[in-house]
Amino acid sequence: MELRQLRYFVAVAEELHFGRAAERLTIVQSAVSQQIARLERELGVELFDRSAHRVRLTAAGGAFLPGAREVLAAEQRALDLVGGFVAARETVLRIGTSRGMGLRLERVLEVLERNAPGVRVELASAAPEERLRRVAEREWDAAFVRGEVAAPDGVRQIPVWQEELLVALPARHAPAGVTAVDLAQLAELPLHLTARRNNPPLVDLVLGACRDAGFEPVPGPPYSSLQDTLAALGAGVAGWTVVYAVHADQVRSGRVAFLPVRSPGGGPGAGEGGAGSALSLPTVLAVPAAALPERVNPLLAACRAAARDDRDS
16 A cells, blocks of 8 residues: 555545546546555455546445545654754755746855855756645655646645746847837747647747737647757747747847737836736745745745846846
8 A cells, every 4th residue: 555545545535526636636537546446456445436427435435534544644744753854954955947947046046055055955857747746745845836837735836926938039030129029910920839738837828818919829830849949930930939038048149039028008017118028927936835934935035036136137
């Protein structure tokens, strides 16, 4: 019997729905079903009465539920005890990062080193779902995540800044003297964008903004990587994509133009030429819900300082 099987069982028992339990656990439904079936085989009983219309606990499942909750509670108490021990002795912060954080991540690390010189940082990259899982299971102390992503139980998401997106298009196709672009101006150009499964918040934001601007974007060629896309645009291939502003500083070239999206009417916060942050995603710092303040507070303070530096620059 594995602890994850108990977690899956309790989630299904509380949701009474395999699909909702899978969403809550941020895993695929088939994995939940497989582990529950293995648990039932090991116990020699059926824990759920499954029908086409509903899921119910069997008598055996109802009897098993309190014990499963007690085991998971004991696991959490043990993790908290070890977490307290580590916090008192350990000086390593394990942080999950996202691609293209660029200068902003450098600023966070600089502030953290200045304000908490005894802390050593270990950075690791993974897909958003994997980052959240590792935080939930206390493998990592924190992780940066862009956009609104469903988090597993035991994870708290703290907003730290807004991540502005810039439009990237061939420099030869960019209107001369323009400091910002209306999305409607791009309606006839193919959109080079990653598949939604790779980055749902980003894709939903861009497609939603296009629809708000009154058009459905023309699909571009199959997407391989941002590097390849920028190379194609730099060579003059018709089209456009989006790049995080902090990442654009690292990949700028004279062949690709990076322009902010103009807020409607050059609204509040618009800068020269009506440029504003009309296209942006929130970035959150995901931490264990029961994280000890002395471990995560220096990192949070560094994030807020980095965000202030961006606003003041």
